Amino acid sequence: MKNIKKSFNGVSVLEGVNLVLEKGSVHALMGENGAGKSTLMNILCGIHKCDEGEITVHGSRVEISSPFEAQNSGIAMIHQELSPIPELTVAENIFFGREYCRNHFLDYDRMFSETKEILNGLHIHIDPKSKMKKLKVADQQLIEIAKVVSRNAEIIVMDEPTSAITDKDAENLFEIIENLKKDGKGIIYISHKIDEVIKISDTVTVLRDGVFVNTWKTADITADVLITSMVGRKLDDYYPKMPVPIGDKILEVKNLSLENQFSDISFEVKAGEILGIAGLVGAGRTEVMKALFGITPADTGEIILNGKRIHPHKPIDAIKCGLAYVTEDRKGEGIIPQMSVLQNISLASMKMFTSRGFVNRKREAETIDKQIESLRIKTSSPKQKVLSLSGGNQQKVVLAKWLIKAPKLLILDEPTRGIDVGAKTEIYKLMGDFVSKGNAIIMVSSEMPEVMGMSDRIMVFSNRTLAGELIRGEFNQESIMRLAVSKL
Numbered sequence: 001m002k003n004i005k006k007s008f009n010g011v012s013v014l015e016g017v018n019l020v021l022e023k024g025s026v027h028a029l030m031g032e033n034g035a036g037k038s039t040l041m042n043i044l045c046g047i048h049k050c051d052e053g054e055i056t057v058h059g060s061r062v063e064i065s066s067p068f069e070a071q072n073s074g075i076a077m078i079h080q081e082l083s084p085i086p087e088l089t090v091a092e093n094i095f096f097g098r099e100y101c102r103n104h105f106l107d108y109d110r111m112f113s114e115t116k117e118i119l120n121g122l123h124i125h126i127d128p129k130s131k132m133k134k135l136k137v138a139d140q141q142l143i144e145i146a147k148v149v150s151r152n153a154e155i156i157v158m159d160e161p162t163s164a165i166t167d168k169d170a171e172n173l174f175e176i177i178e179n180l181k182k183d184g185k186g187i188i189y190i191s192h193k194i195d196e197v198i199k200i201s202d203t204v205t206v207l208r209d210g211v212f213v214n215t216w217k218t219a220d221i222t223a224d225v226l227i228t229s230m231v232g233r234k235l236d237d238y239y240p241k242m243p244v245p246i247g248d249k250i251l252e253v254k255n256l257s258l259e260n261q262f263s264d265i266s267f268e269v270k271a272g273e274i275l276g277i278a279g280l281v282g283a284g285r286t287e288v289m290k291a292l293f294g295i296t297p298a299d300t301g302e303i304i305l306n307g308k309r310i311h312p313h314k315p316i317d318a319i320k321c322g323l324a325y326v327t328e329d330r331k332g333e334g335i336i337p338q339m340s341v342l343q344n345i346s347l348a349s350m351k352m353f354t355s356r357g358f359v360n361r362k363r364e365a366e367t368i369d370k371q372i373e374s375l376r377i378k379t380s381s382p383k384q385k386v387l388s389l390s391g392g393n394q395q396k397v398v399l400a401k402w403l404i405k406a407p408k409l410l411i412l413d414e415p416t417r418g419i420d421v422g423a424k425t426e427i428y429k430l431m432g433d434f435v436s437k438g439n440a441i442i443m444v445s446s447e448m449p450e451v452m453g454m455s456d457r458i459m460v461f462s463n464r465t466l467a468g469e470l471i472r473g474e475f476n477q478e479s480i481m482r483l484a485v486s487k488l
Helices: 037-044 067-072 090-094 108-121 137-150 167-182 194-200 223-231 285-292 315-321 330-334 341-353 361-374 391-403 421-436 448-454 477-484
Strands: 002-008 011-017 026-030 052-057 060-062 075-078 155-159 186-190 203-208 211-217 249-258 262-270 274-279 300-305 308-310 323-326 409-413 440-444 457-462 465-471
Touching: 002 037, 011 037, 026 037, 026 194, 037 075, 037 155, 037 186, 067 075, 075 137, 090 108, 090 137, 108 137, 137 155, 137 167, 167 186, 167 194, 194 223, 203 223, 211 223, 223 477, 249 285, 249 440, 262 285, 262 440, 262 465, 274 285, 274 448, 274 477, 285 323, 285 409, 285 440, 308 315, 315 323, 323 391, 330 391, 341 361, 341 391, 361 391, 391 421, 421 440, 421 448, 448 477, 457 477, 465 477
Parallel strands: 011 211, 026 186, 026 203, 075 155, 155 186, 274 440, 274 457, 323 409, 409 440
Antiparallel strands: 002 011, 002 052, 052 060, 203 211, 249 262, 249 300, 300 308, 457 465
16 A cells, blocks of 8 residues: 555545555554554545555555455455354354355355354364354454355454453454464454564564554564554644642542453542543443443442442433543434434423423523534534534534533533634533532543543453553653553
């Protein structure tokens, strides 16, 4: 891949990226969240088309404008989020869409037989007749590998393949990868796990903010150099972090655990404080926030809010206690797209406008108008569908929905994802105003400059537990990254 460039809506996400994959090798692709790794691979696999640049396979230039064309070029991708068909067998999953037939009926005997040959060739010991739903995640991943090998893929992209499996299963995966190398396959391996990358890769490429940083032979690189390369940008100066007196404790969490999600989480948040939560994707950050808000309650541990122990088993319990949660999935969980701005903002506070079963529309409209004005939501009318607003204004609508309820603690999960710089700054100012009134914020963010620029303290998650804490003045990107990978 040479000089690959890609923009979305005028925003550059890849700027002249290069990547060379050799036959029989593993090429690791690294970078922070949002560095452009997935976009680059989506271009290779035909999901997106690059604006500029060229792709050559075996020395011949190819035009890849669809996944089908990528497949014909011998390219396949195993995504981090697997998507097997659970009720079908292993063999049916491997041959899905290209089933063998005999006399107008599916030829199961041939599919089972060929699946067994494919699995044996990869040293995978799984019954072809097993239903996918009965396999553990690691084995489902191996079946995905078998599927792409059965389609004669010569270039295999693996996106965070060990993020949801045990160390033992990871070792088994590494053996499979070694066998694929011996068979001449080329593997592009996306991972945040530095030790893992150094162990199994032959070359490493680092991207940062959509820009190609460098490619090294793995034998010539160190973990420190990789970390510095991934996080070596300067902190932007548009974070309006105002000084706010830190008051009494608002929230205390003790030994919170949820099986297979996170374990032994303890921390506190004080009035006037913005507590930043950093860590890699899959580290357990969002899962803890959902437990606090009662979406997926913890198995064990204590949550103490304003000195009282609370038991949020569902969101309404958390809301009644004075918690609010702005989800990372704005379109899927934060707004109802086909409803109006007014309806979205008032949705969580209908009791404020309701008497004897009837909604006081005048009071509702006056309250929402004040929120629109206060948060400077750009809309032609409160009746405008929220779907038609920009990402930044949609986010303000979500914030307005919760601010009406005057919560004491606001949980913000990726609060500025997918919005432009100007809207980000306005969100940051709203955050500052909120904590200046004696409230507190927990902010989960994958953007290191953001979490460093807006936090009073930063807690770093690694492998579903807390890896450490930094106070303002101690923040630097390398320290955060080291903690984020410390328990992998």
